Structures are given as structure tokens and as C-alpha cells.
Amino acid sequence: xxxxxxxxxxxxxxxxxxxxxxxxGPAFAAACGKAPAGExxxxxxxxxxxxxxxxxxxxxxxxxxDALYFSDFGHAGGFPSRIRKLAxxxxxxxxxxxxxSNGLAVDAQGNLVxxxxxxxxxxxxxxxxxxxxxxxxxxxxxxFNSPNDIAIAADGTLYFTDPDYQKAAxxxxxxxxxxxxxxxxxxxxLVDGTRRNxxxxxxxxxxxxxxxxxGDGEVRAYPIVDGVPGAGRAFIKxxxxxxxxxxxxxxxxxxxxxxxxxxxxxxxxxxxxxTIRVDANVTNAAFGGADGRTLFITGDRALWRIAxxxxxxxx
Numbered sequence: 210x211x212x213x214x215x216x217x218x219x220x221x222x223x224x225x226x227x228x229x230x231x232x233x234g235p236a237f238a239a240a241c242g243k244a245p246a247g248e249x250x251x252x253x254x255x256x257x258x259x260x261x262x263x264x265x266x267x268x269x270x271x272x273x274x275d276a277l278y279f280s281d282f283g284h285a286g287g288f289p290s291r292i293r294k295l296a297x298x299x300x301x302x303x304x305x306x307x308x309x310s311n312g313l314a315v316d317a318q319g320n321l322v323x324x325x326x327x328x329x330x331x332x333x334x335x336x337x338x339x340x341x342x343x344x345x346x347x348x349x350x351x352x353f354n355s356p357n358d359i360a361i362a363a364d365g366t367l368y369f370t371d372p373d374y375q376k377a378a379x380x381x382x383x384x385x386x387x388x389x390x391x392x393x394x395x396x397x398x399l400v401d402g403t404r405r406n407x408x409x410x411x412x413x414x415x416x417x418x419x420x421x422x423x424g425d426g427e428v429r430a431y432p433i434v435d436g437v438p439g440a441g442r443a444f445i446k447x448x449x450x451x452x453x454x455x456x457x458x459x460x461x462x463x464x465x466x467x468x469x470x471x472x473x474x475x476x477x478x479x480x481x482x483x484t485i486r487v488d489a490n491v492t493n494a495a496f497g498g499a500d501g502r503t504l505f506i507t508g509d510r511a512l513w514r515i516a517x518x519x520x521x522x523x524x
């Protein structure tokens with residue numbers, strides 16, 4: 210079925226079921242739609258105007274039930290952050306003050322999962338109560354640098370990136386900027402600690418590849434075998450300031466390029482399909498809307514949207 214604003218929310222056994230039920234439905238091929246092609250332009254959401262002074266970024270868009278949630282953080286001391294909500298009626302409000310968050314995701318129970326630089330940890334905010342609990346707080350006895358972006362596998366395994374962009378938000382950190390795995394048992398392992406400032410992260414639809422971009426200008430694909438990622442290989446080169454990523458229901462990868470002010474779309478084979486342009490620096494992207502065919506893009510004090518003919522992942 211297609212997810213609509215009136216569809217009742219029910220817990221799902223896995224995140225894959227959430228994505229399938231929300232955006233793909235049983236008639237997958239017919240419901241999926243056609244991927245974008247060529248040059249496109251997204252439009253600003255006027256209601257998402259800045260509410261604080263000074264430099265700030267919007268980040269981590271995630272569609273939950275009938276609304277889009279996104280982080281809004283400043284560059285002042287501690288990188289103060291709140292989570293804002295774009296409702297179905299087009300209004301924007303503050304959902305959670307002082308969340309300390311960057312990247313956001315949704316788990317199989319419909320709870321908000323956040324990469325929180327304030328706590329140097331992965332956090333879960335219960336929906337609708339907003340109570341915070343910690344998912345992962347340390348690796349080898351030390352807190353993380355500044356958790357940035359998140360991907361959640363069908364079995365509940367979490368992956369996240371940990372660059373040092375907001376490391377100064379709180380004391381401590383890691384000796385590397387890493388990519389981490391959090392197992393269903395809560396055990397944290399380092400997937401790759403060799404890349405400078407890993408940033409955007411996403412899983413292939415089949416869950417067999419972990420895509421990660423970083424300051425090296427590459428999206429690398431890490432094959433996952435028996436739930437464990439192997440060594441990464443270059444999947445797409447020449448990424449200009451790669452940031453957050455999402456996928457559509459064909460498995461095409463949408464890569465935000467921060468300073469280039471664009472989202473480029475690549476096929477599962479790495480072929481460039483489309484470019485979606487905006488008028489300021491970008492940070493991340495997610496699908497949402499009543500039919501799951503609106504791509505929302507976050508960036509420098511701005512939120513954009515563009516209607517597409519394809520469904521995709523909600524973060």
C-alpha cells in the first residue's frame with residue numbers, strides 16, 4: 210500500500226518492512242515509479258525559515274508517520290541543536306528543544322534515532338513521548354567524536370559515521386574518525402577507521418552493501434556478509450564535499466554534495482542519472498510526503514522539496 214497521512218501507524222518487525230509498507234507496497238514494480246533524469250531544481254520551503262541568529266545548518270531529514278523531522282543546529286559553543294517538525298499542513302514547529310542532534314533516522318518501532326554530538330553518542334527518542342535513551346555511548350572506553358549520520362539494517366543493526374566536525378561540543382573523543390557498527394546485542398565495532406571524516410551513510414535495499422562517503426571524495430561500498438561489513442571499495446569517485454545520502458525504491462543512490470549545492474543520483478551500478486540543484490549548501494536528503502514521492506533536502510539554513518515520480522527511503 211502507499212503510505213498516506215491517514216494511514217494508521219503500526220509497529221513493524223523490521224525497518225525493511227517499514228520502508229516497503231510506506232513507500233513500495235506489494236506491487237513493487239508498479240508502485241515504485243520512474244527515477245529522475247537530467248537537470249532538476251528543488252524549491253525552498255518558506256515555512257522552514259531560520260529561527261536563530263548566526264551560522265546554522267539543517268540536517269538529518271526523516272519522514273515519520275505524516276511529518277518531516279530535521280535537526281537545526283548552530284555553530285556557537287556546543288553546537289546547540291533542536292529538532293523541528295514540518296507537519297502535513299505545511300507548518301513548522303519545534304518538536305524537541307536541545308536535542309543535541311545531527312543525523313536522524315527512524316527505527317522499526319517508529320522511534321526517532323539520532324546521532325547526538327551533545328552526548329557524543331547514538332540516542333533514541335521515544336515517539337511520541339520524546340524520552341531519550343542511549344544506544345551506543347563508547348568504543349574501547351572512550352566517547353565518540355561527533356556522531357553524524359545513521360543507517361539501520363533490517364535486523365536492527367545500526368551503522369553510523371563519527372567525524373570530528375562537532376567534536377568540540379563536549380570533552381573527549383576517538384583517535385580516529387570512524388565508521389561503526391552497533392549489533393543487536395549492543396556491541397560496538399569499528400568498520401573502518403582509515404578515512405578522514407566519514408559523513409553520509411546508507412544501506413543498499415538488499416542490505417548487502419554499506420555506502421559511505423568521506424572527505425576523500427569517494428563513496429565506498431562495503432560488502433556485508435553474515436551481517437559483518439568487509440573492506441570497502443570505491444563505488445563513486447569525484448564527489449564534491451559528499452554529505453548525507455538516501456535511496457529510492459530502485460536502489461538508486463542520492464548523494465548530497467555540500468558546497469556544490471546539488472544532489473546527484475546514481476544507479477546501483479554507479480552511473481550518474483540526474484542532478485537536483487538548490488540555491489545554498491546542502492547536507493542531507495530523504496523521501497516523504499503523503500505518497501512518499503517528495504524528496505526533501507536540508508542545508509544551510511534552508512529546507513527544499515521536489516516532487517518526483519519515484520518513492521524512496523524516509524531518511
